Amino acid sequence: MTIALSGEAWEQLGKELNDNAQPLSPFEWKSSYPRSLGYGYRQDIDLRSGIWLALHDYTLRDDLRVENFACFEAGDFELVFQLSSGFSHHNGYGVSAGQNYLIRRFTNQKLEWVSMAKERTQAVDIHVEPSVFRSFVADRMDLLEPELSSIFEEKHGRFFQPHTTTPAMQRALIQMLNCPYQGLTRRIYLEGKALELIALQLEQTIHSSNARIVNQLCRDDVDRIHYAREILAQNLSQPPSILELARRVGMSESKLHRGFRQVLGTTPFSYLRDYRLDQGRFLLEIGAMTVTEVARAVGYTSQSRFCDAFKQKFGITPKSCRQGQQSIGGS
DSSP states (O other): OEEEEEHHHHHHHHHHHHHTOEEEETTEEEEEOOTTTEEEEEEEEEOSTTEEEEEEEEEESSEEEEESOOOSSTTOEEEEEEEEOSOEEETTEEEOTTEEEEEEOOTTOOOEEEEOSSSOEEEEEEEEOHHHHHHHHGGGGGGSOHHHHGGGTOSSOEEOOOEEOOHHHHHHHHHHHTOOOOHHHHHHHHHHHHHHHHHHHHHHHHHHHHHHHHSSSOHHHHHHHHHHHHHHHHOSSSOOOHHHHHHHHTOOHHHHHHHHHHHHSSOHHHHHHHHHHHHHHHHHHHTSSOHHHHHHHTTOSOHHHHHHHHHHHHSSOHHHHHTTOOOTTOO
């Protein structure tokens, strides 16, 4: 069964959530989703003027489709990080757990949002007013690809295709959701993490956009390189050989190697090694798995080889990382 809501009904629901919100602090409120849709909550946190967070944690009873809805803050930028979710899509773009995207919406824009039922959805949204977002890049607009810089001037919304959330983003999100502070210190800490995530996502968006222009590959080849990267990232324990990877994405081995260097600045082997170690560090910092379990989870059959590679990259042992010690480069 699918529940269909009009944009007006969805906006009314949002107003009801705001009206029934329970204050947790002078700058933080928590709202419960209506039982007719499912269960869970939305937590809103005001940071500095022009930036606020929305933390979502809910499970829908039925599939939900919202048509022609408008955002409450017309023209604001919204940076969305999906932590866990059933499959959903926004205007035809599929979004799943472990992805992030940037969107700017306007009240006169027709949008469609669909979310699947019976799976827990967790997400972190960072809302930024245009004047604040512009201040981050105002003196370096020349570095932005026209597709990105144009969203500051356009009168209609723009959605950027989802990207894979990086290990650095994952660490910032985990730290944000497990903030150890209260009161004013909490607000400052969360603002710092929000700014870190804005910087990381903006860098990812710029890099993705510039890669399509700077390198000598056609757009189809660039897409194949990103597809190859995703295959490696999703198969850490049993990655394909270079020959098999090239075959799966429809490129020659030499072109795959050349494309990886042009688009990602590394080789397929180096990317796989670094991604394994970054994922390993992320799992160790969570602390729910042993070093042996983490090594296996990221594709190492030998714990000693994992420990050697980890120490070479981060300057500390996996055991020390799990115990909360920082690497040479910091957290």
